[in-house]
Amino acid sequence: MSKIGWIIYNGNLPGNKFLDFAEMLQEAAEKHHSTAYIIKNNDVLVTLGSERLDLLTEYERPDYVIFTDKDIYLARQLEQLGIPVFNSSQVIETSDDKIATYQVLAKHKLPIPKTIVAPKVFYNREEKYLPNLEMIISHLGLPLIVKEAFGSFGEQVHLVHSKEELKNKIVELYGKPFMFQEFIATSKGMDIRIQVVGDQVVAAMKRIATNDFRANITTGGVMERYEPSEKAKEIALAASKSIGADFCGIDLLFGEDDTYYVCEINSNAHIRNLLDCTGINAADAMVEYILNKLGG
Ligand SMILES: Nc1ncnc2c1ncn2[C@@H]1O[C@H](COP(=O)(O)OP(=O)(O)O)[C@@H](O)[C@H]1O
Ligand SMILES: [Mg+2]
Structure with missing residues (x-):
């Protein structure tokens, strides 16, 4: 029996890169005699209730899902309905x-490069807590990398060359999760x-x-x-x-x-x-x- 797949991609992000990836997968599925539907994450609604854990969508239930998005709640819902999801919500x-x-x-x-995780701060207050900058610099050296936990295309990765730059970057990123990292020259x-x-x-x-x-x-x-x-x-x-x-x-x-x-x-x-x-x-x-x- 040929398998029905869903390829979930992000329906909100600009540009055609995300759709292109989904289409490459769809073509490959076709070649392997599997019909895969390309579906935007926001076209499948996760519904929850005391007796209900379901999806609202017009598409027929798939045998597998290739999940190219980061909508973890949707991926987990699919898994909880017993549908195999690649990669799993946990991996994503x-x-x-x-x-x-x-x-x-x-x-x-x-x-991995030596890394120090910036202590969690809860919100962007007027008065900023600064970790021990000397300790960070002596552990990692200069220049060093300041990297946000969430980011892509290199946009949230920064190189700082001095204690002053390091301090400014910490203030700039205040409230977000990030880390300090050894620069691998x-x-x-x-x-x-x-x-x-x-x-x-x-x-x-x-x-x-x-x-x-x-x-x-x-x-x-x-x-x-x-x-x-x-x-x-x-x-x-x-x-x-x-x-x-x-x-x-x-x-x-x-x-x-x-x-x-x-x-x-x-x-x-x-x-x-x-x-x-x-x-x-x-x-x-x-x-x-x-x-x-x-x-x-
Ligand atoms: N610790 C590091 N030392 C040297 N270069 C780094 C380091 N971390 C990241 N880079 C450079 O920055 C690029 C982007 O970093 P990466 O962690 O892959 O973030 P992104 O998810 O934005 O691609 C890497 O491909 C690499 O060229
Ligand atoms: Mg990268």
Whole structure:
């Protein structure tokens, strides 16, 4: 029996990147004889009551959902209705929060940049609490990275060069969750994106920016074909496994020689750039993996 899928994407975000990703997955599903409907997260309503845990929608119930959005409540509702969701709500939630991700990675003893989590403050008061700046600088050195827990396209990642800049950044970010992080100078303006599906590395590329410390394509990075070393692949696979991802894009930073740091795990990594760079369409591996897991 051919399986019916839903591909949930965010119906509010501007630009066509999100729809493009969904369409790549839909095409791959079609190729594998599965009909997948592309559905905006806001076209499925989560309903709750004492005798009710349901969805309001016009679409027929799927056999599986590929969840390319971060609407955790919707993902969890689908799971509670017994529908297999890829990635799971738990994985999406952890991956979305960089602090939570580093906590999982550290627990699994995976290599990450030294990180200090900014103590939680509840709201943006006139009088700001400042952590011990000297202690942070002596632990991490300068320059150092200040990174928000939630962010993408490099936009919430900042490099500060002095105690004064550090203080200003803390004041600016006051009330949001963020962290301080060792700047991995060996990786300045460069990183590796490794696409993992199940326990396989399906494609990889190197990203290089000449005008920015961040390698994101959106901030001006260019991509290059890249064959990761066995060591880099091993770290990427272990990182994916540590958060329990079905598939994800792992960003690695370059250390000295053949050493790497996990920079982040993207549970909803877009795969268009990877296709353009390598000719490999990761959507095929993703759909194959899902259909296999469902048993047919
Ligand atoms: N600790 C670090 N040391 C050096 N470069 C970093 C560090 N953290 C992030 N970067 C650079 O900034 C980019 C964006 O950071 P990342 O944590 O992946 O956030 P985003 O989710 O916005 O992509 C990375 O791809 C990398 O080039
Ligand atoms: Mg990144």
